[in-house]
Amino acid sequence: MAQSSSKILIIEDDRKMSDALVAGIQADGYEVVAAGSAEEGFFLVHSERPDLLLLDLTLPQRNGLDILRQLRKDGTDLRVLILTSHNTVEDRVAGLNTGADDYLGKPFSFPELLARIDALLRRFLPSKETSTLSIGDLCLDRKARTASRGGDVLDLTAREFDLLLYLAENRGRTVSREMLARDVWREMSRFTPIDNVIDVQIARLRRKVDDPFSVKLLQTIRGLGFSLREPLP
Amino acid sequence: MAQSSSKILIIEDDRKMSDALVAGIQADGYEVVAAGSAEEGFFLVHSERPDLLLLDLTLPQRNGLDILRQLRKDGTDLRVLILTSHNTVEDRVAGLNTGADDYLGKPFSFPELLARIDALLRRFLPSKETSTLSIGDLCLDRKARTASRGGDVLDLTAREFDLLLYLAENRGRTVSREMLARDVWREMSRFTPIDNVIDVQIARLRRKVDDPFSVKLLQTIRGLGFSLREPLP
DNA sequence: CAAAGCCTGACAACTTTCTGACATTTCAAA
DNA sequence: TTTGAAATGTCAGAAAGTTGTCAGGCTTTG
DSSP, rough: OTTTTOOOEEEEEOHEEEEEHHHHHTTTTTTTEEOOOOOOOOHHHHHHHHHHEEEEEOOSOOOOHHHHHHHHHOOOOOOEEEEOOOOOHHHHHHHHHHHHEEEEEESSHHHHHHHHHHHHHHHHOOOOOOOOOEETEEEETTTTTTEEETTTOOOHHEEEHHHHHHHHHHEEEEEEEEHHIIIIIIOOSSSOOHHHHHHHHHHHHHHHHTTTTTOOOOEEEEETTTEEEEOOO | OOOOEEEEEOOOOOHHHHHHHHHHHHTTOOEEEEESHHHHHHHHHHHHHHSSSEHHHHHHHHOOHHHHHHHHTTTOOOOEEEEEEEEEEHHHHHHHHHSSSSSSSOOOOOOHHHHHHHHHHHHHSSHHHHEEEEETTEETTTTEEEEEEETTTEOOOOHHHHHHHHHHHHHTEEEEEEHHHHIIOOOOOOSSSSHHHHHHHHHHHHHHHHHSSSSSEEEEETTTTEEEEOOOO
């Protein structure tokens, strides 16, 4: 019943429980990553980019709901299933209203957990299904990692392609430098400002993607970031 | 917590239960349609095109799971929440594996039902929650920080958008210069008068928001301040 | 009409973004 | 392992855009 390619992140501090979950879910055919603390989990959400998060609420340092709240504030659409022994109606309502997609109390039945995981992942995962996407006459192919515009193949470097892909996946939306630093560069901290690195890379991308064409897709939103969109006619 | 505009279909043969559900869910702000039999429900799925189906499994003629199975065979991606007194683990697993998105056993808590409905519908409707507001043909989107009037996108600077948003949040009311100084400029004191800064910025905003249109929304209330409102006809 | 309040064009000060030139890193071929 | 070209990062200064200031004109009100 599992969908081969999905990755699940488990945030759970109880080692025994965590091991059991990892084993059981792997056996159902998913790729599994486990974190033992809120901080580790938070990091892994960004570095591993899982399709589903299994979240325990009773973590040592930080409340599990705080993690969820933070994730939603950052605008992630990661699916979240809360799995916890806090199991009153109030807990469930609070968890769901904070942004969880499902809530299962411990003790739980493993088959039910798997069925709920399947149900959550069954819904098409945002666009990852198809390998190509296009904005106007610009076409990207994730799998081949190639881009073309109006039939002309664009010769992009790895970084340029990642950047363009991220912008394309957020077409129409304004992408901040903060988001780019986190999701494309994946750098938590550095001693030179990353904003300038981003600016330079945007300029290089623009030279290849927009300069040779009359319709400009990559726009600067002053004070906020950048946006890949078809300009209004 | 409800998102307006979503339509929910209830298939439930027990009249009392059905009425209670309709009333409670309507009170949460959803549009509700009820069916008392499988056949009627099946028809309404196609004629009403609801966003979510609340499905009871114990229907007189036909098993509720059959309906679900048929719907999934037809390839509909309608979200389905099963709500039933069949509440063993096996029932739940069977329901979810047949294609339900969530499963809640009776007796249930109404707040939890609403929270689960919200969670299921949250994924559907793109972001509209409280992110947008409109005055006449003027639309603001807090999240995207964009404004448009009659379909035309307005190209506003950061300050202009903040100012317009503040006026829009106080639509109809008169906003004084003190309020603007405090809430938009956030300056306690300065050595040049801020009133003129505000006047200039209002003029700039007016040039973009009102000048190109015949209906003027941004009005000066002499001696008091400014007000964003639809003029009386 | 005069005074108070409001509007506006011009410009200055400032912030943000862009860009060319150079430095460093990466990675694969020799 | 060394070497070299391509990719990526750094930096400083230019360019572009935003916001604040000011002076004078306009409008309303008493």
